[in-house]
Amino acid sequence: AQSVSQHNHHVILSEAASLELGCNYSYGGTVNLFWYVQYPGQHLQLLLKYFSGDPLVKGIKGFEAEFIKSKVSFNLRKPPVQWSDTAEYFCAVRSGNTGKLIFGQGTTLQVKP
Amino acid sequence: EAGVTQFPSHSVIEKGQTVTLRCDPISGHDNLYWYRRVMGKEIKFLLHFVKESKQDESGMPNNRFLAERTGGTYSTLKVQPAELEDSGVYFCASSQDLSNTEAFFGQGTRLTVV
Numbered sequence: 241a242q243s244v245s246q247h248n249h250h251v252i253l254s255e256a257a258s259l260e261l262g263c264n265y266s267y268g269g270t271v272n273l274f275w276y277v278q279y280p281g282q283h284l285q286l287l288l289k290y291f292s293g294d295p296l297v298k299g300i301k302g303f304e305a306e307f308i309k310s311k312v313s314f315n316l317r318k319p320p321v322q323w324s325d326t327a328e329y330f331c332a333v334r335s336g337n338t339g340k341l342i343f344g345q346g347t348t349l350q351v352k353p
Numbered sequence: 354e355a356g357v358t359q360f361p362s363h364s365v366i367e368k369g370q371t372v373t374l375r376c377d378p379i380s381g382h383d384n385l386y387w388y389r390r391v392m393g394k395e396i397k398f399l400l401h402f403v404k405e406s407k408q409d410e411s412g413m414p415n416n417r418f419l420a421e422r423t424g425g426t427y428s429t430l431k432v433q434p435a436e437l438e439d440s441g442v443y444f445c446a447s448s449q450d451l452s453n454t455e456a457f458f459g460q461g462t463r464l465t466v467v
């Protein structure tokens with residue numbers, strides 16, 4: 241069965257620190273990969289996505305992620321973080337021939353000013 | 354352009370009662386999805402509509418949950434009768450196509466069963 245694992249459940253950083261959130265998935269076929277973010281009181285919104293091509297993808301607000309097929313990983317990075325990045329982050333996988341997303345458990349990021 | 358809209362934003366009901374959640378997708382999006390997040394757990398897929406047809410309902414927990422999408426526009430998710438374990442946040446999402454597009458999410462409905 242498909243699964244997504246986010247290794248960090250709760251991360252606390254100071255402003256200007258570098259962020260890397262780990263995401264590994266389990267699926268043997270073609271996948272689309274996503275990072276979604278939910279800011280306090282807001283809806284889930286897309287940070288970035290990978291469908292094909294360049295494995296280093298850039299998203300909104302300075303976020304980027306790298307797809308490494310050999311490691312079945314799609315880690316999210318942002319150097320440096322800001323206080324406004326405080327939110328919950330979700331990694332998700334979609335198999336190429338279906339619409340449904342499989343989510344990781346989510347990582348709560350707290351950035352201290 | 355309006356995003357995905359869900360009603361109500363919060364609902365508190367007693368065990369045994371019925372609740373109906375509504376989702377209005379982005380206009381023109383044939384694909385509509387329901388997801389649920391129980392506290393402390395991951396967001397889990399419930400079902401997927403393509404227009405008015407159920408494409409995949411493999412995530413529906415049991416027969417107390419009924420989803421409809423009459424006319425291929427808005428969708429409702431009814432829980433009858435509600436149980437304590439049904440508490441959580443119910444998300445709706447819509448997308449234009451199946452692949453190579455993103456899904457847009459609503460703000461969610463927080464359901465509390467007491």
